[in-house]
Amino acid sequence: MSAPHSDRLRTVFLRHRAGLLLTVLLLWTTMLAGTALLGLSGGFLTASALAGAAGLGSGFNFFTPSAGIRGLTMARIASRYFEKLVGHDVTLRIARDARVWFFRRALPLAPGRLGGTRTGELLARLLGDIAEVDGLWVRALAPLMALGAMGVVAIASAWLILPEAAALLAAAALLVGVGVPWLGVHGRGAEERDRAEHRTRLRNLSFEGIEGAADLAALDALDHWQGRVDVAARQLRARDRRRRWRLVSSTALHGLLTGATLLSMLLLALSAHGQGRIDAPLAAGLVFLTVALIELWAGLGLAWQSLQSGRVAVARLHGIVDQPPMVDEPVQPQPVPTVAATLQWEQVRFAWPADARNVLDGIDLTLAPGQRIAIRGDSGSGKTTLSSLLLRLHDPGSGRITHGGVDLRAYAQEDWHRQIAWLPQHAPVFAGSVAGNLRLGDPGASDEVLWAMLERVRLGDWARAVGGLQGWVGENGATLSAGQARRLALARALLRGSPILVLDEPTEGLDVDTAHALLRDLPVLLEGRSLLMITHDALPEGVVDVVYRLQDGKLFVD
Ligand SMILES: Nc1ncnc2c1ncn2[C@@H]1O[C@H](COP(=O)(O)OP(=O)(O)OP(=O)(O)O)[C@@H](O)[C@H]1O
Incomplete structure (x- = not known):
């Protein structure tokens, strides 16, 4: 019997949808302000340099761009502050509710169903897996959604300046935002499950070793047990290392692609300026917009990886709580008599x-x-x-x-x-x-x-x-x-x-x-x-x- 539709883990997230959406909005505002700040500053610096070179100092309009820069700086500080505040608040609430949800669903399964699961395994699910799940929004979903929305705004802005630049950014966004992470996580579900199982194994051995320490000491088996813990720790370390290498190699590929994007944008902007299609500040603005986007994309690999481990953790938690109860509850229970009965x-x-x-x-x-x-x-x-x-x-x-x-x-x-x-x-x-x-x-x-x-x-x-x-x-x-x-x-x-x-x-x-x-x-x-x-x-x-x-x-x- 599967869980009633209304009692899936996703309902815990849905309960906080207002806070979650606000977090994405604030994250997006921070990104937008940061990107606009870099684009505007780049354009402004170029324009000031050109004005200085041309001796136009007194006729140059410093005020509008510098007011814009100040405004964007303030907006970025404020939205980052509130993004952290709201994001952490909603994460802590989800952390609380996810644990309550797990207990509420798991307790009726004790001892019949849970009796078959080792205590360390349950602990691993309660601690490790829930920690993966409660950080799922701030570490994975919110950044991915905000970055997606940011990409749309950036490409649309670039389109207004130079359509080829927008096409370049769109291609780079697809490659860096979807292609590279896909290579990094595609077909890795089994590896993630294997890593989660090894994490559980280490926790089981440590937990049972501590529980039975007195007996192990009496049997002179502490060293043997310690050896088993060491092997489990080494196996987990090897899997963690492999996972880090995957992240490092996809980060390297990411770096190569973003470097090539920046170079292409520079050439494109220079050539468009050379052909007189855009002025120098706009050309500089395009290059700085690309720099800002590249900086934001740096967190993509980690976000995709967190999304994958979060999904594995959700499946593991449901694996425990979706077990059918040992006995069925009556649809319409009868009241128990208040007087003692035979x-x-x-x-x-x-x-x-x-x-x-x-x-x-x-x-x-x-x-x-x-x-x-x-x-x-x-x-x-x-x-x-x-x-x-x-x-x-x-x-x-x-x-x-x-x-x-x-x-x-x-x-x-x-x-x-x-x-x-x-x-x-x-x-x-x-x-x-x-x-x-x-x-x-x-x-x-x-x-x-x-x-x-x-x-x-x-x-x-x-x-x-x-x-x-x-x-x-x-x-x-x-x-x-x-x-x-x-x-x-x-x-x-x-x-x-x-x-x-x-x-x-x-x-x-x-x-x-x-x-x-x-x-x-x-x-x-x-x-x-x-x-x-x-x-x-x-x-x-x-x-x-x-x-x-x-x-x-x-x-x-x-
Ligand atoms: N959860 C279980 N799953 C499968 N078999 C079980 C389970 N619990 C008990 N048994 C089996 O049922 C039989 C009776 O066990 P039970 O614990 O009821 O005996 P008991 O008379 O209480 O024993 P003791 O006096 O040693 O506590 C045993 O053969 C035992 O292996």
């Missing part, structure tokens, strides 16, 4: 793609409001799969899960997720404050509510010791023990206040005493919520009402 798995079967075997093979299960059940089973028996169907990260292959008799497929995902607090197997603790971590569960919770929750999960003393709610929690819970990290994540899940709590291995990594203390606290902490707990461990008496065993895709009461 959950029912009815003959649920599920197989992972590319796996012929049904991980779940006819599951019937009931979870009544306030009931607490546990699912045990060997590793790989499908316990997490069972809970992911409840979260509607995937839909059953056959059978259904109902809530108060309504198939979960009838609810909007967002509405349904509000009913569930989930503590996944590897719930992260985020770098930040204790309060910041807790408020992910309930952004509006007061400090009193947070302290009460910390006490209930028995983290009150720990929180006071690390400096209270503003105490710093290291990345991945580096400053917490495994048990404290689990309790903090549990507190966050409980703060959601949802009627159903799903705990996936809540005691993993905890010693038996800590695990049992946490489990014994659970019935009180739940305050009447339903509980679906996935666990390997034997549970102390009274923690849950029923324990099931999942084996060969079927559930048995333990």
Whole structure:
């Protein structure tokens, strides 16, 4: 399923069309003022020199051209200032909106679709590709459009002075503006994609190396990893060098052509003046107009190259976000009942793609409001799969899960997720404050509510010791023990206040005493919520009402 027409990346640009058009207009005005300035100054200098040589000093009109030069100088300064101001402002707005657009489109694909993409790859797209895209306007499209418009004005002006000069400028504009850049970028799409892939590879290796630095050090594999990073860096450098060489060679060709254009214009202007068709100031004006255009054309190669890498980046971003979601949203979602209702798995079967075997093979299960059940089973028996169907990260292959008799497929995902607090197997603790971590569960919770929750999960003393709610929690819970990290994540899940709590291995990594203390606290902490707990461990008496065993895709009461 492709993205709705209205949610393409181009809509982010269209939203800022007024600012974008103004940038092109201001850029064009700057170019126009600069070119006219050079043409007028050249003509004026020639005319003054000739007047001086002819001894016409007092009769020569200095004032009109010098007023024009002053006016054009001021106009150029003002338009350049506003062009930078508006251009940067609109670029920053696009940078912001493009990131929001990417997140908004990508997040619903997590974890089902994004789970298959490496974190470094996602980072590369989020950082590198979006940076290429948000600079697309100021680096590529705006200069190309302004230069096109500038070319038309310059050729039309030259036509009024000397038609052959206009023809020469038109031919040069075609060669330099289209021909040379075309040679530079034609058929290079594959090379650009290859370069983007290598950039991603380097980012992946660096990112994963930093993430796994402790394990690599313990395995004495740091040098090996560093070697892989070096190879990836060298490969990327080789591609960057090749790309720079392409730019250098097209710049050299560009230089040759513009040099030949200038020489031809000089000869043309001299010959037209020699034939008495134009006076000396106009002839000089033509030559200076050419000089000004050549100066503007210098940025063409870079603009075309940015356009190409921007297009590759847009395609890569769409490659991520245009993936179809794992589950379909109903066209007309049903409202989720406000009172707690019974959950029912009815003959649920599920197989992972590319796996012929049904991980779940006819599951019937009931979870009544306030009931607490546990699912045990060997590793790989499908316990997490069972809970992911409840979260509607995937839909059953056959059978259904109902809530108060309504198939979960009838609810909007967002509405349904509000009913569930989930503590996944590897719930992260985020770098930040204790309060910041807790408020992910309930952004509006007061400090009193947070302290009460910390006490209930028995983290009150720990929180006071690390400096209270503003105490710093290291990345991945580096400053917490495994048990404290689990309790903090549990507190966050409980703060959601949802009627159903799903705990996936809540005691993993905890010693038996800590695990049992946490489990014994659970019935009180739940305050009447339903509980679906996935666990390997034997549970102390009274923690849950029923324990099931999942084996060969079927559930048995333990
Ligand atoms: N995203 C996935 N894509 C393909 N196969 C998967 C995926 N997730 C799990 N599986 C497979 O489904 C089976 C059940 O996995 P699941 O994670 O549900 O087991 P589990 O009982 O929770 O295991 P553990 O106790 O080790 O966490 C396994 O064979 C696993 O390889």
